[in-house]
Amino acid sequence: MRVLFRTNAIDDRVRRILVENLYTKPGALFLGAANGIIAALIAASYSDVPLLRNTAILLSVIGMGRVIMALALPRLVKRDTAWLETAYQIGAFSFCLVVGVLGGMTVMYQLPGAAQMLIICYAIGYGSGMSSRNAGRPSIAIGGMVLTFAPICYALLQQPSLAHRALAVAIIIAFLGMMTIATQIFRTLRDSVAAAETSARLAEKMQVLARSDVVTGLLNRAGLNHFLVEHLARWRNSSSIALFWFDLDKFKEVNDALGHQTGDKVLCEVAQRLRSQAKLDAVIGRFGGDEFILACDVRDRREAETIALSLLGEVSRPLRIDENRLEVACSMGIALYPDDGTDIETMMQGADLALYHAKVNGRNQASFFDPSMTRDLVRRREIEAELRLAVQRDELSIFFQPIVDLKSGKIRAFEALVRWFHPEKGELRPDEFIPVAEETGAIITLGNWITAQAARAAAQWPDDVTVAVNLSPLQIKAPGAALGILNALREARLPPHRLELEITETVLLDHSKQTEDFMAELSAAGVRFALDDFGTGYSSLSYINKYPFGKIKVDRSFVSGVNAGKKSEAIIRAVSEMALTLDMQIVAEGLETIEQVDAVRKAGCTLGQGYYFSRAVPDYLAGMLLAQEREKLNPMQAIG
Template structure:
């Protein structure tokens, strides 16, 4: 009994599990009580002894109540089912005691032998069956055996005959053996339940790990999709939902400069800051290496704007990792799901499009999805597909615009410009297809083709005429980019000193190691670099000081834009003086009139480019310009 009470106290959860299984499948319980009902009814009907008839009737009533309780416990929910299950132990003990007393009464009274055999046989059968049937509750099992066997054993001792005395001693021994059977069955059941519970725990743990990002502690992609879908399907608030897709800028640079360990610490800190701002009921996850996604119920469009602004500010704040002070930015794309919307896939597509436009707009920008983005995406997909075919079918052509020495009027260089003549849509401007090429990686193939084709053309020009080629950041950062350009120069026979790459300040906004290595490698073999569109970005002197630029191109807005005047002239003069001091060429773009040419020349610019001299022309016309220029040097300036 001590062990029974110990098992009851220690394994409450196991007992509850086993009891639930018993009540879910109560076939054994129903069988036992139906047999008891039948036994009680037979005894009550056939016994000639009033006291035994009363015992039989009581047994039938208790058995009937057990049938009702068993049914309610297994089939009913709520308070009725709970009450029936709580009443089960008391009912089991009452039922066993009633059977034991009825059997003992039959033994002590003068009645039919067949009724004695029926009652004692049923009592002993039930008492033995209890050992296994109620093994989930050892206390109840032992209590039922005691209440069943003890009255019979006492009755046998009262009768005093040798057979009865033998039975009276056998029953306690039988009870001891059945107790062992009870605990053996209980231990086996308990081990099964423990094993099942451990499997469930491990499965739940593995499922949680499968849904969790180990670096940030946020959900991963799978976990987010599961939680977000549940939020859309089961949200009772019927609020509008906002998806915020965040892309951390400069994270790759942090990884490259400080290592992946500190990069992980930065991600963990970003995740912590995101958590502090999450609205109630929101789901947040880390997507990819440096992207985070949030789905949140929101009261209004204005509320989302404020949340996005707070997220942007928090992430832009410096992050202290050890002795290092790191800074990152963030682009945020936002899409909305109306009340009742359940299409997570479409919402994710809209969020990704919004993020794409935020990144196009520059650093630390926020963009909201609108349907025009979908149309634009379809248009870009169409251009991408057609551009791949155009490269293969040689639909692209190079045009060359001369760059003129403002002191002599001679052609000093040609800038190579790509043109696409679509067989159905006519000429497509570079502004239409170059951004698509950059976003899809086609710019690498296109840029290599431009460099090789232009270098081959330049190799046939006079040796003092240089070639200028625009360089995309994506092309520069491609693996082996410098080696590919070196191979193109070698194959075409062009002197590297005649090639100049034009790059914009956007290349340096997120400085990276690859940029420095690329430029240093090519500069070492003689290739020159020009800083294009100077004056439209940060116009940072840091870039000029750090990188090997030999030329600065003043943006056309300072030459022919609507805001030209004394201020822009002063700016051009200052840049020209700086270039002269540093030994750099200064190119004025967008020259369209003789007065503009005279103005930039007076300001100190050394080179000029624009429609005043020539529009971009095909290769054969570029050769003709060179031929004419050799005999008529200075004609354009004199005219």
């Protein structure tokens, strides 16, 4: 009985599946009804009792009505489950009751034995079939059997014949067995359907998890590809699709300094900011590491640019993680569909190239894809592959540009500049291969080689002439960087005070203790430091106060740039006065005319460098320049 009335044991979806199963295979329902109608009409033909004939006709009407209802199922599926179940119950119970009453009447009116056997056999067979076919709703199966068997058993028990009474008992025993079968089938069917539903939900959940990033909750790479393909399939000709590829600048330093837990929190915050700024139809995902991708419909390139600036501004806002105030900027590459590609793979390649271009051009900016980027990338890849072999093939050379005392005209130092003479491509400019070397990490090996070669050349010069070498941020952060420079000086037998390392402000932006220790160790050994490209950064004065710089190199834009003029002269004069107070030297770069030389000398610069004095020359010509200078300054000694 608990199974009979247990309607809440399965959820609504499972119940609906079981109820709809009642309406399946209307052909079987038709055969059952037709068989019953034929049996009823034949039995009624053996009697002149109007009630019996009317009962047979009623059975025929109910049977045909149930068949029609089953055929109308496609129009009934929109009904709720309770309505479908109630409608089926009314039809089934009516048919069963009429079959049972008809069977009882054949006994009570003592129709011929063949007629009684026809109706009773049909009733027992119908009840047996009902116990299995309607087991999906045991209340219907058991209720139908009760309505079918009860009138027949009652009529049989009223008869004096032992055979009639024995048949009634047999029907009751069969009913109990069929009820057990019905409930067992129901449990099995219910559990199977429920298990299938559970498996489907788990499969759906697993699919969601397989397409989700565990850290941010955004789509992962697989999810991105799936939903981008779907988004592309919904594309409308009246719009474009913009694909934004983000890369967080210097995120590795956050992980290294504060730990991966803090790094994960940064990623979650970035993900939340992307969600807050994205359009409702946008697809957002974490591509891996510190890279994110966002795709959405846009009207045109201008709208894509507006969205890019909004996203850049939101992501680059300072954030606070565990009492730490962090500034994590980002670079972005953008590709448009269908302008930059007709499939997802091509679009992603374009956005990736644009991102690469944005990072090469200084980071913290957005860049749209352009076909020329593909050619640039091919050239960069060629340079990257050949640069590693250039040192072994003796294709690289060190040239030296003199730094001159503006008062006496004497050469005080040379800046070491690398040159690459490729056997097929000819001379490659430093701005072509130095950025590639920095991106690939080859700058460490290249920088150490430049320092060693410069030190060997400087060891042949007079003791009062120094050599200046530019340092890359990667060189400074490389393990054992200071020791490597000291070893190069030792092997070249060049006193440390004759080496001057030029560092740009970008090296100092992250306020790294590693940089402080590097400069402190070399400064203690006697190596000198110069602040290069002064005036192009943001915090130059604080750097001068914090680090052991003995020289400042004023950027060439103040001397020969488009903005050179009275304002730049005033700036140089102010810097020169400050340097005089701090006992520092000031080098003016980019001097090309005598007017520029006079201007920077009057402004207070002590040293000058530029084409006016000399271009960069090989080491042997640098030696000749020094020899000629010494000969002019001391001709008698030269004669002697």
